[in-house]
Amino acid sequence: MNGYLYLDGDQCFKGQWLTAPLEHNVNRKIIFFTGMIGYEDVLIDPTYTNQIVIFTYPLIGTYGISYEEYIHKKPSVGAVVVYEAVDDPSHYQSTSSLTEYLEKWNIPMLSHVDTRAVVKKLRNRSSMSAILSSSEPI
Amino acid sequence: MPKDTSIQSILVIGSGPIVIGQAAEFDYAGTQGCSALKEEGYEVILVNNNPATIMSDQAFADRVYFEPLTVDSLEKIIELERPDGILATLGGQTGLNLAYQLSEAGILERFQVKFLGSSIETIKKAEDREIFRALMKELNEPVPESEIIRDVETARRFGQMIGFPIIVRPAYTLGGTGGGIANHLAELEALVKGGLNESAINQCLIEKSIAGYKEIEFEVVRDSTDTCIIICNMENIDPVGIHTGDSIVVAPSQTLTNDEYQLLRQAAVKIVSKLGIIGGCNIQFALDPTSRNYYLIEVNPRVSRSSALASKATGYPIAQIAAKLAVGYSLSELYHPLTKHKSSSFEPVIDYVVVKFPKWAFNKFPAADRRLGTQMKATGEAMGMDRNLERALLKAIHSLDGGTDLKKTYLIEAATDHLEQMLTEQTDERFFIIMELLRRGQRVETLFEMTKIDRFFLQSFKKLVNLEQQVAAQTFETITKSKLQMFKEKGISDQYLANEWHVTERAIRNKRKMLGIKPIYKMVDTCAGEFEAYSNYFYSSYFGETELNVRKDKRKVLIIGSGPIRIGQGIEFDYCSVQAVFALKKAMVETIMINNNPETVSTDYKIADRLYFEPLILEDVLNVIEAEGITEVLIQFGGQTALNLAEKLEEYGLTLLGITSNKINQLEDRKQFYQLLDDLTIPHMDGEIVQSEKELSTAVKKMGFPVLIRPSFVIGGKGMEIISCKTELERYIQKNRIYPVLADRFLQGMEAEFDLAADGQHMYVPAIIEHIERTGVHSGDSVSVIPPQSLTSDVQEKMIGYARLIVQKLQYKGLMNIQFIINKEKVYVLEVNPRASRTVPIISKVTDVPLVEIATKVLLGKYHLSNDVIAHHSNNDFVCVKYPVFSTYALKGLDSKVGPEMKSTGEGIAIASTFEEAMKKAFQNDRLKKIVQWRIGIKGNGNDKRLKLLAEAAGVKLIDIEDHYSIQQMKEMIALFSPNESFVDRKLREEAIKNRIITFTERETLEVFLQGLAVEEWSVRSMGDWLDRVKKTKEVSIR
Structure with a gap:
């Protein structure tokens, strides 16, 4: 199902929910992460508590989430935006995919978003909030 | 630290002729390095006997020596030039080994040449396994x-x-x-x-x-203040056991957790620091797929093929920065050229996936052993980049000139157990075999067990199979926008869709555009969009916002590159493409480059005004053309790949500058070509195009043996054969399934060729090249010489005359290469290539005539020749010998006998005052020095009086080799002569190649080799000095 990321009220990026579609809009501070590796640590980083995290690296979740270290930790982020999240992760320690993990903790994830385009909007701003929604722009 | 002012001149060692394992990547590194040093005001003295390189152009070095890459030669150059410093880390293993030997021999010390960049001690530590292992033990870093x-x-x-x-x-x-x-x-x-x-x-x-472990590489740059950064890490899809040059490689790594990445990263930094590397360094690790265990495989204390790939993958110019670090700068003092305001110590971050796919020569050489292992066999590579792995991979594959269909008929026809057997052999076809097995429902898990390729990648391959099935389930009429959008985003080509849906590619293109599905272009900016960048480096994607903001008011021209390096289409075309860009820039025309080879100079974003890293298939080329608003295209410089697009581009309304596909066809289509020659009464071989076995037999009967048979439109003589008897003809008929083929009468004679630039009426011929071997040897595999040594002036006049007739008749513009056969005093035109050729860089350099620049200006309509210019060189000026270099040692099963099918991977030149001295230089090697008594093994009936005399003069003992020979006998030889086709001869040649003994299969080559050996004294001289000398003698003669 389609989901939408609204920046500054007027700019809208369409994507698809990988987790259950949001019933109510989420309005949070949005931050971006440019690292190519290490999504698992970003998700639990207390600095990003309740924030919307957008990943610029387009392929997130390649090695899944490992049981021992992460699966029991509640992600601190409020929502996740990616271009593509991997359904079939591959790693000997992985016990669930990124989507499964976020679903378990009820963290929404929007995919198929041009995350680079979003970051270019964010980069010159010290702080910006965004709205995640299931409603189409009017 | 600021730059080193104690030195003024720097000697740079290039990597020499292209061989498997050492290709265009060192021209890229060398060109960047040399220009970085010049930018800093140093005088650059370059030694590289590879004439096809861009680095050896006078624009990049103050003095260029086309001299042998041996210790003796380097010593002479150092003695003459007295450079203050030497930079050895740009010239691959050849450069590094030479510098090491120069140091060991005390030559650097004697002439007080400062070793720049990583020290000799560092290089020793990294290269000598014993010292390296001890050091790793000390660091507690695991090695197997x-x-x-x-x-x-x-x-x-x-x-x-x-x-x-x-x-x-x-x-x-x-x-x-x-x-x-x-x-x-x-x-x-x-x-x-x-x-x-x-x-x-x-x-x-x-x-x-530790075969089966994940193979992970890190490209590291370190400066003298111990700042150490990672430019890129890469994961080999093929696990440890297959050479990284033969592996499909993805950047950044995909299957490493943060913990694993940091583990290896820390190890890399620790090792590079301990070694004391200054500049670029490549480190390879093996990581256990089921634990944190890892091993260090290898450290390369220099720029490499991987660093070229990392540079192109990230936009970070490793060689340029490495050269500046070598002269004393620290990373924090240098700016990053793409972001401008960031220091070069900023680690690149990418927001796309990069895939490199190797290009092998096996389709050309069916007899060669296709199995991959620790010995590299690929001749080149292509790179694809996009926002998803599937399209990045498909882009790389589309760049290989092998079509866009992953289904290969011969694999589809094979039984499953046969495919599984093939898979265990680890050949170059393994990706396509895996795809076929996936199509048949083979499980990812089973394929993982068989190949140890990570399940993540196998899953991705499976997605491609899925896509194929989805495409097959759709039709052209019923396809929806969202479905087509998805196919395009994942990399399915228009061409593939057209084939599957039985419509034309144009129909697909039109429908796609009608539905609003067009690619956008994203910037390579090294920072994932975090900072504003000023990059001119783009890749396409079928999703998201475009970042392209182009002006359409300035005249702009597209230059189509030549794709991956292969036998028959090597770096000479990169040289020509880059020279064309320079010429266009001089003429104030905006330059747009499209190419996909990560090793080359043409894909350095500093060269053209804009660079598109894309496959060279019609769809992607047209996409760039439309995005840029281009109407004019240059296709003469990218070899056959670019030329093959000519007709289609014309159909889409593009102007091919200076030429039409009609003209190309008149020269390339055999029937039209012979008609043209007949009209001009230019002699040519009798030849026919035959459509079937029967026609072939009839034609041969008419012409008589021997005949030369070949397919039309070929690269490097692919599929060419000389048939000299009935049995051979029968064998050919049995083997060959594809018609039409061209059958020409084969005439024994001499061969010669030249390149010219024409303006539609007049032409410029800077030099004539004579081939040493007789007809039947591919021009790329023959030793050749400028000026001609035995062509009479009458013959030369005839050659020029025929060229003039062709140029005038076609009102030809641009570059043209013509090959001739000379039999007694009669001259036949063998073939005409309406494009740049292998010899253009050589001729440009040794005659100082910028052929590509002249041609480009003509094609732009900005230049005219007022007269025919035909240069006449005499032996009094100098003699230049071009010689082929083979990589047969890397391709088991490939017979070294030369013939109509090109086998060499590279070429070198040697220049001297006499032909004999040039020959001596051409075959310089350290082995000759080590062996006291020179012996040459002769197999067959070449042992006659003339040879004996030549051998005697050279101090060589000729030894008749019987069918039974001893290995010891072999080891004592300096060369082998074995011209015959028999099984015993083939075996003998293979044994010789294994022992790295020069092998000759043509009598003429052996003779000139002996002539060279007889020379005792030889000297070195820079190209500039040779040219000055010519100028002076010309002045004198005018007076």
Whole structure:
């Protein structure tokens, strides 16, 4: 199902929910992460508590989430935006995919978003909030 | 630290002729390095005997020496030039080894040449396994259980103690040559024997094999203040056991967790710091897929093929920065050229996936052993980048000139168990075999067990199979926008859709555009969009917002590059493409480059005004053309790849500057071509296009043996054969399934060729090239000489006359290469190539005539020749010899006998005052110095009076080789002459190649080799000095 990321009220990026579609809009501070590796640590980083995290690296979740270290930790982020999240992760320690993990903790994830385009909007701003929604722009 | 002002001049060593394992990547590194040094005001003295390189152009070095890459030669140059410093880390293993030998021989010390960049001690530590291992032990960095051996007996003991499999890696070699994995004692012995012979220092590392581990590479840059950054890490899709040059590689790594990445990263930084590297460095690790265990595989203390890939993958110019670090700068003092305001110590971050796919020559050489291992076999590579893995991979594959369909008929026809058997052999076809097995429902898990390719990648391959099935389930009429959008986003080509849906590619293109599905272009900016960048480097994606903001008011021209390096289409076309860009820039025309080879200079974003890293298939080329609003295209410089697009581009309304596909066809289509020659009464071989077996037999009967048979529109003589008797004809008919073919009468004679630039009426011929071998040897594999040594002036006049007729008749514009056969005094035109050729860079450099620039200006309509210019060189000026260089040592099963099908991977030149001295330089090697009594083995009936006289003069003993020869006999030879086709001859040649003995299969080559050996004194001289001398003598003669 389609989901939408609204920046500054007027700019809208369409994507698809990988987790259950949001019933109510989420309005949070949005931050971006440019690292190519290490999504698992970003998700639990207390600095990003309740924030919307957008990943610029387009392929997130390649090695899944490992049981021992992460699966029991509640992600601190409020929502996740990616271009593509991997359904079939591959790693000997992985016990669930990124989507499964976020679903378990009820963290929404929007995919198929041009995350680079979003970051270019964010980069010159010290702080910006965004709205995640299931409603189409009017 | 600021730059070193104690030095003014720097000697740079290039990597020499292209061989497998050492290709265009060092021209890219060298060109960047040399221009970085010049930018800093240093005087650059370059030694590189590879004439096809861009680095050896006078624009990049103050003085260029086309001299042998041997210690003796370098010593002479150093003595003459007295450089203050030497930079050896840009010229691959060749450069590094030479610098090391110069240092060991005390030559650097004697002439007080400062070693720049990483010190000799550092290089020793990284290159000598014994010292390296000890150091790693000290650092507590794991290396596999191993032993350095110098004899077979020690290897045998190690094998018995450690158990198998065992990997053999010779020290100081090219591309892992001579190594391999031994599964039992007998294999170990054989490998070690070969490996010791291969190693420049007679040393092998044998180690417990860790084949099947993940192979992870890091490209590291470090400065003298110990700032150490990672430019890029890369994961080989093919696990440890297959040479990284033969692996499909993805950047950044995909299957490493943060913990694993940091583990290896820390190790890399620790090792590079401890070694004291200054500049670029490549580190390879093996990571256990089921634990945190890892091993260090290798450290290359220099720029490499991987660093070229990392540079193109990230936009970070490693070689340029490395050169500046070598002269004293620190990273924080240098700016990053793409972001401008960031220091070069900022680690690149990418927001796309990069895939590199190797290009092999096996389709050309069906007899060669296709199995991959620790010895590299690929001749080149292509890179694809996009926001998803599937399209990045498909882009790389689309760039290989092998079509866009992943289904290969011969694999589809094979039985499943046969495919599985093929898969265990680890050939170059493994990706396509896996795809076919996936199509048949083979499980990812089973394929993982068989190949140890990570399940993540296999899943991605499976997605491609899924896409194929989805495409097959759709039709052109019913396809929806969202479905088509998805196919395009994942990389399915228009061409593939057209084939599957039985419509034309144009229909697909039109429908796609009508539905609003067009690619956008994203910028490569090294920072994932975090900062504003000023990059001119783009890749396409079928999703998201475009970042392209182009002006359409300025005249702009598209230059189509030549794709991956292959035999028959090498870096000479990159040279021509880049020269064309420079010429266009001089003419104030905006330059747009499209190419996909990560090794080359043309894909350095500093060259053209904008660079598009894309496959060279019609769809992607047209996409760029439309995005840029281009109407004019240059296709003469990218070799046959670019030329093959000509007709289609015209159909889409593009102007091919200076030429039409009609003209191209008149020269390339055999029937039209012979008609043209007949109209002009220019003699040519009798030839026919035959459509069937029957027509072929009739034609041969009419012409008589021998005949030359070949397919039309060929690269490098692919599929060409000389048929000299009925049995051979029958064999050919049985083997060949594809018609039409061209059958020409084969005439024994001499061959010659030249390149010209024409303006539609007049032409410029800077030099005539004579081939040493007689007809039947591909021009790329023949030794050739400028000026001609035995062509009469009458013959030369005829050649020029015929060229003039063709140029005038076609009102031809641009570059043209013409090949001739000379029989007695009669001249026949063999073929005309309406494009740049292999010899254009050589001619441009040794005559100082910028052929590409002249042609480009003509094509732009900005230049006219007022007269025909025909240069006449005499031996009084200088003699330039071009010689082919083969990589047969890397391709087992490929017979070294030269013929109509090109086999060489590269070429070198040698220049001297006499032909004999040039020949001496051409065949310079250190082996000749080591052997006291020169012996040449002769097989066959070449042992006559003339040869004996030549041998005697050269101090060479000719030895008749019987059918039974001893290996010892072989080892004592400096060369082998074996011209025949028999099985015994083939075996003999293979044995000689294995022992790295020069092998001649044409009598003429042997003769000139002997003439060269007879010369004792030889000297070195820069190209500039040769040209000055010519100018002076010309002035004198005018007076």
